[in-house]
Each structure stands twice: as structure tokens, then as C-alpha cells.
Amino acid sequence: MDKGPMTDIVQASLPPLRLVRRPFVLAGLAVLLGLTFVLALAVGAMPIPLREVIAILFGFDADSQSQAIILGLRLPRAVLAILVGAGLGLSGAALQGLFRNPLADPGLIGISGGAALGAVGIIVLGHMLVAIIPFAADPRLMPLAAFVGGLIATFATERLAHHRGVAATGTLLLAGIAINAIAGALMGILIFMSDDNQLREITFWTMGSLAKGGWSGALLAGPFVVLAILVMLRYSQALNAMLLGEREAMHLGVSVERLKRIVMVAAALAVGASVAVTGIIAFVGVVVPHLVRMAAGPDHRIVLPGSALLGASLLLVADSLARVIVIPAELPIGLMTSLIGSPFFLWLLLHRKGLKS
Amino acid sequence: MIEAHGITVRAGNRALIKDISFNVMPGRITALLGPNGAGKSTMISVLSGERRPDEGSVLIDGVDLKLVKPLALARQRAVLLQNSTLDFAFTVAEVVGLGRLPFTASEQAADDEAALSDVRRIAGIEELWEQLYQTLSGGERQRVQFARALAQIWHRRGDETPRYLFLDEPTSALDLRHRRALLETARLLADSGIGVLAVLHDLNLAADYADEVVLLRHGEILSAGETKATLSEDNLSICFDLPVEVMVRPDGRSVILA
Numbered sequence: 001m002d003k004g005p006m007t008d009i010v011q012a013s014l015p016p017l018r019l020v021r022r023p024f025v026l027a028g029l030a031v032l033l034g035l036t037f038v039l040a041l042a043v044g045a046m047p048i049p050l051r052e053v054i055a056i057l058f059g060f061d062a063d064s065q066s067q068a069i070i071l072g073l074r075l076p077r078a079v080l081a082i083l084v085g086a087g088l089g090l091s092g093a094a095l096q097g098l099f100r101n102p103l104a105d106p107g108l109i110g111i112s113g114g115a116a117l118g119a120v121g122i123i124v125l126g127h128m129l130v131a132i133i134p135f136a137a138d139p140r141l142m143p144l145a146a147f148v149g150g151l152i153a154t155f156a157t158e159r160l161a162h163h164r165g166v167a168a169t170g171t172l173l174l175a176g177i178a179i180n181a182i183a184g185a186l187m188g189i190l191i192f193m194s195d196d197n198q199l200r201e202i203t204f205w206t207m208g209s210l211a212k213g214g215w216s217g218a219l220l221a222g223p224f225v226v227l228a229i230l231v232m233l234r235y236s237q238a239l240n241a242m243l244l245g246e247r248e249a250m251h252l253g254v255s256v257e258r259l260k261r262i263v264m265v266a267a268a269l270a271v272g273a274s275v276a277v278t279g280i281i282a283f284v285g286v287v288v289p290h291l292v293r294m295a296a297g298p299d300h301r302i303v304l305p306g307s308a309l310l311g312a313s314l315l316l317v318a319d320s321l322a323r324v325i326v327i328p329a330e331l332p333i334g335l336m337t338s339l340i341g342s343p344f345f346l347w348l349l350l351h352r353k354g355l356k357s
Numbered sequence: 358m359i360e361a362h363g364i365t366v367r368a369g370n371r372a373l374i375k376d377i378s379f380n381v382m383p384g385r386i387t388a389l390l391g392p393n394g395a396g397k398s399t400m401i402s403v404l405s406g407e408r409r410p411d412e413g414s415v416l417i418d419g420v421d422l423k424l425v426k427p428l429a430l431a432r433q434r435a436v437l438l439q440n441s442t443l444d445f446a447f448t449v450a451e452v453v454g455l456g457r458l459p460f461t462a463s464e465q466a467a468d469d470e471a472a473l474s475d476v477r478r479i480a481g482i483e484e485l486w487e488q489l490y491q492t493l494s495g496g497e498r499q500r501v502q503f504a505r506a507l508a509q510i511w512h513r514r515g516d517e518t519p520r521y522l523f524l525d526e527p528t529s530a531l532d533l534r535h536r537r538a539l540l541e542t543a544r545l546l547a548d549s550g551i552g553v554l555a556v557l558h559d560l561n562l563a564a565d566y567a568d569e570v571v572l573l574r575h576g577e578i579l580s581a582g583e584t585k586a587t588l589s590e591d592n593l594s595i596c597f598d599l600p601v602e603v604m605v606r607p608d609g610r611s612v613i614l615a
Contacts, residue, residue: 004468004513005549006475100444241458243445247407247438252509253431253459298445 025296029309033082036316040078041070043320045327076215081319082312083218084210084278085288087225087270089311092285093292093303094232097239098263099161101172102293103348105286106271109161109172110153110179112282115268115275116205117183117190118142118149123198123205124190143220147272153179154264205279208334210319217277224273228266229308235259236300243298281334283341284311290348358382359404359521359552363413366399373399374576376413383519383552386543388563388584390556391573392597397556398439400573401525404554405436418519431459434521435509439529441502449485449493449501453477456508465512472511479542480504481535495530503527503539510551522546524555528562540566560613564588572596585611 041053048066055061056070088106095104106112119142126141135141160175191202204212213221238259241249250256274281292306315333318340322331359381366373374396381387381404389397402408404415406422415422417430435456443452453476457469477483480500485493490501503524510520524543528536536559544566547553557563563570563584570587572579573596580592588611593601602614 004471004475004511004516006479006507006511006546007471007514008549102445237458237461240451241455243447244443244452244455245438245441248436248441250407250427251405251431251434251436251438252455253428255427293446297451298447299451 025292025302026306026309029292029306029313033309033313033316036313036320037078037082040081040316040320041074044069044074044323076218077210077213077319078316080210080213080218080221080277081315083222083225084274084281085284085311085313085315086229086308087221087274087311088281088284089288089307089309089314090229090232090304091267091270092311093289093300093307094235094239094263095267095285096289097242097300097303098260099158099172100243100245102290103286103345104172105283105345106150106267107280107282107285108345109157109176110183111150111157111268111271112275112280113180113183113187114153114156115146115150115272116280117187118145118147118272119205119276119279120187120190120202121145121149123201124194127198140220142276143224143273146276147224147269149183150272150275151265151268153183154268158260158264204332205275206334207332208279208281208337209332210278210315211330213277221273221277225270228270228273231266232263232270233304235263236304239263239300239304240298279332279334281315281337283337283345284314286348287341287344288314290344358416358418358519359554360416361400361404361413362416364400364403364410364415365412366396366403366408367411372576374403374573377573377576377578378413379571379578379581381521381552381554382569383521384547384550385568386547386553386555386566387569387571388555388557388567389571389573390560390563390596391579395573396576397573398525399576401436401523401554401556405434405523406430407436417521428459431509432463432465433510433518434523435506436523437502437506437525437527439525441498443490447490449482449488449490452490452501453482453504453508456505456511459509468511468513472508475511476504476507479507481538496532496535499527499530500535500539503542507542507546510546519550519552521552521554524553526556526558528557528559536562560588560593560615561611564611564613588613 038050038053042048042050046069048070052063052066053070056067091106092104095106095109096102122142122145157172157175157179160178161172191199194202238249238254241252241254242259246256288311289303289307292303292310296302296306318336319333322333322336325331362378364377365375377400389400391397403410406425417425453473457472460466460469477486480503482500482504485497485501490498493501506522510522512518512520527539531539540562543553543555567584569582570584571581572587572592579596580587588603590601590603593603593613597615599615604612604614606612
């Protein structure tokens with residue numbers, strides 16, 4: 001190889017370099033997503049054989065009752081699980097890169113709380129304002145309100161926790177606690193003001209569930225989540241540079257402030273749209289990227305799409321479990337992810353080396 | 358050429374550096390020397406475009422640094438900072454590979470492999486290549502970061518764009534042999550046309566390798582110019598507030614004792 005002046009400086013000659021890439025991780029996760037998707041369609045109060053599920057998906061004739069269950073109930077729910085899981089997983093991964101902290105989860109740092117507050121604000125205040133502003137109670141406003149709430153919470157956390165280019169774990173989590181406390185207090189006021197019907201709806205937001213979304217929910221959240229995912233995927237290399245440090249990233253040509261704004265807005269968009277349809281689903285954003293990093297290393301070109309794929313699979317599995325554990329009732333999925341995620345988070349806290357504030 | 362014109366930086370009422378002017382020339386090593394708190398790192402952060410000076414301006418090849426986009430700047434200038442921390446499990450190969458980030462989706466992306474192959478040999482980190490950065494010693498990490506900076510300014514033969522390398526205390530964690538090796542590399546890079554600016558603590562390294570020296574004291578230039586003349590006993594004794602002796606060996610090399 002003789003290409004540049006530095007080649008002259010090199011004395012010895014080595015075989016050309018081959019960087020190890022890990023595309024098989026992404027391929028494996030894509031296969032996993034396909035399997036969990038079919039599984040989610042098959043299981044439930046009325047199990048449907050896999051062969052029938054696939055026949056229905058490909059439009060072959062099948063039992064009309066099964067067809068109605070799958071296309072009318074389970075498919076929209078599975079699509080919603082994929083959207084929300086992918087959005088939460090990828091947002092978590094991107095925020096962790098941005099904050100240079102593997103514990104930054106949309107729920108823990110207050111985005112979900114802020115977003116839920118925005119959505120609940122529409123439920124309660126919207127009905128009061130409906131006399132003045134006719135469209136104030138329109139459920140389609142919820143993603144917008146959740147997005148704004150999530151965005152404010154994200155920027156507040158960033159302001160509170162970011163010092164000299166690093167969000168120290170302690171400060172970050174404390175800032176998240178503070179933001180969540182404020183959101184919780186304001187939510188308390190709204191709950192106090194709400195009537196019985198609204199109260200039931202609010203409880204639904206705080207526990208998280210895919211049950212009510214349906215096709216309309218998937219269509220409502222879908223465009224926002226997909227847009228946010230596509231935006232964040234474009235910045236995988238810039239996020240890699242951020243892991244070296246903010247100043248280092250700047251010297252590598254990354255417009256750091258712009259990157260921060262774009263990723264935080266995109267994450268708030270994905271999380272806000274998800275929360276508006278399904279309520280708070282915690283820990284997906286911290287568990288999923290961590291698992292992908294364990295398998296493939298911290299390169300965001302793999303961690304970001306990998307977290308989207310695994311987040312979607314995880315939520316499909318969690319929702320399938322939520323639907324079959326207490327048949328004929330079902331558990332809220334937010335409860336499921338918290339049950340799985342919080343011990344995992346605890347384990348992370350205890351075992352992470354270099355967890356200093 | 359990078360030109361600093363009358364740079365002043367203040368923190369509150371205190372001036373960290375006052376009215377500093379000097380040039381970083383392609384093909385030469387300029388050493389920035391001075392005691393702690395003299396303003397060396399501040400000067401690096403101004404020259405690298407990280408910090409806007411309160412007064413004065415920086416020109417890179419005749420263009421005001423304020424007008425140069427971060428990406429364009431990154432394509433011709435690499436900076437090795439002190440104390441880089443990394444909490445994520447990147448391999449050495451991945452860290453060095455990030456040096457090629459400014460060339461993503463550009464024509465020069467085709468050179469990535471050649472660049473990485475060259476710099477890992479130049480920096481002597483072949484054995485570390487597949488290891489996790491977090492498991493390395495301080496000195497090894499410094500050499501890896503140096504390799505990353507080299508990957509950033511690697512260029513094809515015939516590419517005449519001036520390139521610059523800023524080193525902020527690049528040898529602080531290195532042992533004797535690797536200090537010399539790093540400056541030998543800087544010397545060769547300068548000979549190939551790269552403009553090198555280095556903050557150094559070891560005066561003897563500066564005496565051996567620098568073409569020019571800028572002596573800073575209390576945020577001002579005490580003396581600047583050709584290395585041998587600038588590193589005089591008088592200048593150094595005033596600069597470091599300590600009696601300094603300069604001995605000239607028979608082969609012409611200076612040895613500085615304090």
C-alpha cells in the first residue's frame with residue numbers, strides 16, 4: 001500500500017486491515033422480531049395455531065373468527081408494540097450516547113413523566129377548555145401535548161445534569177427524580193380536578209397498556225415514531241464521536257449543540273407519541289440498548305438499529321405475556337416492563353464499573 | 358498557516374491570556390511552553406476553534422476561523438486533548454477509526470483502510486488493536502488517542518491541503534521511550550508538511566524537536582522564536598521563576614537542567 005506521506009513513515013509492512021463488523025447481530029435481531037411478531041399474533045385468550053396465523057397474514061382463506069381476531073385485534077396491537085418498542089429502545093440508546101451515560105432512560109430522566117403530564121393535561125383541562133377552544137379535548141392533540149411535555153422535561157434534565165460535557169450519573173438521575181417529582185405533583189393537581197371517568201383514563205396512562213390503541217393509535221403514533229427513528233439513525237456516527245467526549249466530538253467536525261437539540265427533540269417526539277397512545281412504559285429504553293451493547297459493542301451504527309429491533313421484540317413478548325398471565329384479564333404492559341426492568345436496572349447499578357458521580 | 362492575532366481571553370475580570378500573536382507554520386513544530394496556569398491550554402482551545410477569543414482573531418490559511426464550518430475544519434486539523442475519558446467499551450480499532458469520521462461519505466472515505474493501517478503502525482499500537490480501550494493503561498490510551506488524531510490528518514500523496522496537528526501535553530502519561538517515539542513521529546509529520554503545535558512540559562523534548570518555541574508566562578508571551586535562541590537560561594529562569602541551566606553538548610544538542 002503506497003498512498004500518502006504517512007506511508008513513508010511506516011517501516012514495516014502488515015497485511016491490510018479488516019475491521020470486524022457485526023452485521024449478524026442485526027440479522028439475528030431481525031429474525032427475532034419476525035418470530036416474536038408471529039408469536040404475539042398467535043397467543044392470547046384464544047390461541048391460534050401458527051400455520052393459521054401465517055395463512056391469515058398472507059391473505060389465504062382461514063377461519064373467519066380467527067381472521068377477525070388477528071386482523072382486528074392482535075395485528076394493530078402488535079404493530080403498536082413494534083412502533084412503541086422500537087421508539088423507546090432507540091431513543092434510550094441515542095440519549096445514552098448523547099449524555100455519555102448508559103443509564104439515561106427516557107422514563108428515568110423524566111421524558112415519559114413530562115409526556116404523560118402533557119397527555120393527562122389534555123384529558124382533564126381539554127374538557128374544561130372545550131367551551132372556549134372547541135378542539136381542546138380532541139384525542140389527536142394528545143401526541144402533540146405529550147411531545148411538548150416530554151421535550152420540556154428533556155431540556156430541563158439536560159440543563160440540570162450536564163456539566164462540562166458530561167452528565168454525571170448521580171446528577172442525571174437526581175435531575176430525573178426532580179423532573180419526575182414536578183410532573184408527578186402537577187399530575188396530582190390534575191387528578192384532584194378530574195372526574196371519575198377521567199380518573200380511570202389517567203390511571204391507564206401511568207400504568208401503560210397497548211390494549212386501547214388499536215389501528216387509530218398505531219396510525220396516530222406511527223408517523224411521529226418513524227420520523228424520529230429515521231432522524232436519530234442518521235446521527236449514529238456523530239453519537240459515536242460523542243462517546244469520546246464533547247470536545248473530542250467537536251474536533252472531529254460534529255456540531256455538538258445542533259446534535260444535542262436534534263436528538264433530544266427526536267427522542268421526545270418518539271417517546272411523546274408513544275406515551276400519548278400507550279401511557280408510560282418504563283425501562284425499555286435502558287434495558288434494550290444495554291443488551292445490544294453487551295452483544296455487539298457500543299458502536300451506534302449497530303446499537304441504534306439493534307435497539308429498535310430488540311425494543312420491538314421485547315415489547316411484543318411483554319405484551320404477549322401480559323395477555324396470557326391472568327386470562328381472561330390482562331396485566332398493563334408498563335407493569336410488566338417495570339417488573340422485568342427494575343431488577344435489571346438495579347443489577348446495572350451494582351455491577352457497572354466506573355459508576356461515579 | 359494558522360495565525361493568532363492579538364488573542365485575549367478573559368474569565369470574569371481576569372485575563373487568562375493577553376494579546377497573544379504567533380503563527381503555526383506548515384512543516385514546522387511549534388512548542389508552547391510555560392509554567393502551570395500560563396494559558397497554554399486556553400491558547401490551544403482558541404486556536405482549535407473551541408473557544409472564541411474575547412479580542413483578536415485566528416486565521417487558518419487566510420480565512421477567519423469563525424467562518425470555517427466544524428466539518429471543514431476537522432478535515433484539515435486534528436486535536437489531541439488531555440484526559441479523554443471513555444465509559445463505553447470501544448475497541449482500540451473503533452476509537453482510532455473515529456479519526457476518519459470527518460471523511461464519512463466523502464471521496465476520502467476510500468482512504469480509511471490505508472489511513473488506519475498506516476497510523477496503527479506509526480503509533481506502534483498493532484498489539485493493542487483488538488483490545489478494549491478501557492482495559493489499557495494511561496500511556497497506551499494516550500498512544501491510541503494520538504493514533505486517532507493521526508488518522509484524522511492522514512492524506513494522500515499529492516493532496517496539498519495544509520494540515521495541522523495540535524497536541525496538548527501529548528506525553529504526560531508516556532514513558533521515556535514512547536515520549537521520544539511520539540515526538541520523532543511529530544518530527545516526521547512536520548517534515549511531510551504538517552504544521553504541528555504542541556504544549557510540552559518536558560523542556561528537553563522541546564529543545565530536541567521543536568523548530569520554534571513560544572514561551573508563555575502569566576498569559577503573555579515572554580519570548581518567541583527559533584528554539585535555541587528562545588530557550589536561553591535567562592528566558593527560562595524568568596519564565597519558570599527558577600534558576601535554569603542550559604548546557605550545550607559537543608554534538609550541539611542542548612540539555613536543560615533545573
